[in-house]
Amino acid sequence: MTEKILEDSNPVHMSESVEDNDESILRSALEGMSDELLTVSHRIHERPETRFQEFFAADLLASALREAGFAVESGIGGLETSFRAEASFGEGGPTIAFVCEYDALEKIGHGCGHNIIATVGLGGALVTKHLMEQDGSLSGRIVVIGTPGEEGGGGKAYMVKAGCFDDLDAALMIHPGGENLSAMSTLGRVAMTFEFTGKAAHAAVNPELGVNALDASVLTLNAIGLLRQQLPNSARVHAVIEDGGEVPNIIPERSFIRVFVRAPETEMLLNNLIPRITDCARGAALATGCVVDIDLPTPVYAALNSNPVLGRLIEANFARLGRNTVPLLTEAFPGSTDMGNVSQIIPVIHPNVELQPGVNMHSHEATELAGGSSGDKAALDGALLLALTAAQLFRSPELLAEVKEAFVPGIRVPARISNLKDLRGLI
Numbered sequence: 001m002t003e004k005i006l007e008d009s010n011p012v013h014m015s016e017s018v019e020d021n022d023e024s025i026l027r028s029a030l031e032g033m034s035d036e037l038l039t040v041s042h043r044i045h046e047r048p049e050t051r052f053q054e055f056f057a058a059d060l061l062a063s064a065l066r067e068a069g070f071a072v073e074s075g076i077g078g079l080e081t082s083f084r085a086e087a088s089f090g091e092g093g094p095t096i097a098f099v100c101e102y103d104a105l106e107k108i109g110h111g112c113g114h115n116i117i118a119t120v121g122l123g124g125a126l127v128t129k130h131l132m133e134q135d136g137s138l139s140g141r142i143v144v145i146g147t148p149g150e151e152g153g154g155g156k157a158y159m160v161k162a163g164c165f166d167d168l169d170a171a172l173m174i175h176p177g178g179e180n181l182s183a184m185s186t187l188g189r190v191a192m193t194f195e196f197t198g199k200a201a202h203a204a205v206n207p208e209l210g211v212n213a214l215d216a217s218v219l220t221l222n223a224i225g226l227l228r229q230q231l232p233n234s235a236r237v238h239a240v241i242e243d244g245g246e247v248p249n250i251i252p253e254r255s256f257i258r259v260f261v262r263a264p265e266t267e268m269l270l271n272n273l274i275p276r277i278t279d280c281a282r283g284a285a286l287a288t289g290c291v292v293d294i295d296l297p298t299p300v301y302a303a304l305n306s307n308p309v310l311g312r313l314i315e316a317n318f319a320r321l322g323r324n325t326v327p328l329l330t331e332a333f334p335g336s337t338d339m340g341n342v343s344q345i346i347p348v349i350h351p352n353v354e355l356q357p358g359v360n361m362h363s364h365e366a367t368e369l370a371g372g373s374s375g376d377k378a379a380l381d382g383a384l385l386l387a388l389t390a391a392q393l394f395r396s397p398e399l400l401a402e403v404k405e406a407f408v409p410g411i412r413v414p415a416r417i418s419n420l421k422d423l424r425g426l427i
């Protein structure tokens with residue numbers, strides 16, 4: 001009777017718990033391949049490759065997956081250093097993807113720990129495959145998507161556009177960081193450039209003949225500064241003047257500014273902020289008599305929306321591993337990731353696994369940690385966390401249905417917005 005009451009009073013908990021047998025199979029499989037996985041992590045770490053140059057890392061991961069029996073296709077979505085690996089089991093069932101990143105930062109190497117993300121995706125997929133082979137009752141497809149150029153290149157934006165994520169039921173990845181965090185949201189980001197063209201003239205002798213392009217940049221930054229009063233607290237706008245003229249006695253005929261605009265809702269970012277920032281530059285051009293050329297040189301990073309049901313599952317799995325999570329942030333983390341673009345079209349999870357408490361990512365310190373023992377622990381724990389979560393999804397169609405029900409479709413952001421007409425067509 002007591003058991004019955006407990007069961008009835010906590011049905012969600014019962015359906016979400018990882019089967020003990022699954023956990024022990026996943027744990028022992030991971031133990032058996034941990035040396036191999038850490039070798040992959042270290043080799044990627046030792047040979048940092050920046051955006052879209054990750055030939056060594058992509059090949060290493062693809063080879064390991066091919067050897068393990070996955071069907072691998074390299075160079076998907078028009079990106080040479082991307083790949084997709086797939087293993088199918090039985091009839092029907094869900095398609096669950098592990099997402100790998102493996103690009104490094106200029107000068108700093110793997111200070112964002114993407115060698116760990118790569119190893120988590122590889123390890124998660126390999127041990128889940130092992131579980132599926134052990135248990136013939138499980139069916140579905142395990143997919144690994146290799147996504148290059150996260151740091152500034154927006155690789156996933158191109159891959160979203162090419163449909164690389166369209167047949168997936170959910171995509172899982174974990175990022176190393178300063179704490180264990182079961183779910184995070186990030187700001188969407190648009191990078192813009194404004195190039196002003198004026199007319200050179202002797203600044204002292206014939207100032208009336210000149211059209212001052214530097215003034216247009218200064219006015220733009222001032223207008224953006226005033227606009228901040230009307231922006232939501234969560235928005236971020238930051239800019240630099242890259243070219244403001246050469247010498248004081250020549251009126252600058254060219255100036256060039258780069259602006260990043262960020263906001264937690266992609267729609268607000270594209271619909272509201274970008275047109276208003278653009279108008280700041282247009283107004284400055286009008287006031288100074290310059291011509292302004294506006295460009296969006298890199299893909300838009302959409303805001304990251306973590307699926308709340310996947311977040312709940314992974315929160316419980318962090319606890320199973322004895323990793324204490326910090327409370328969820330009430331506001332979006334003010335950085336950006338191209339996983340945001342994926343989160344607009346399918347359910348995703350992008351939690352944080354602690355590398356070292358409070359570590360400052362994108363630093364030499366983080367690079368060292370990512371290649372050391374705490375990076376190894378984060379990689380192996382991350383692989384287990386994702387594999388436990390994937391196993392739950394393969395085992396429970398009800399749970400996957402709940403994940404899908406909680407998914408709110410967003411904007412399919414184009415990979416490249418080359419002019420504002422494209423942007424207006426979108427919104």
Ligand SMILES: [Zn+2]
Pocket residue numbers: 112151362
């Ligand atoms: Zn980073």
Ligand SMILES: [Zn+2]
Pocket residue numbers: 112113114150175
């Ligand atoms: Zn990163």
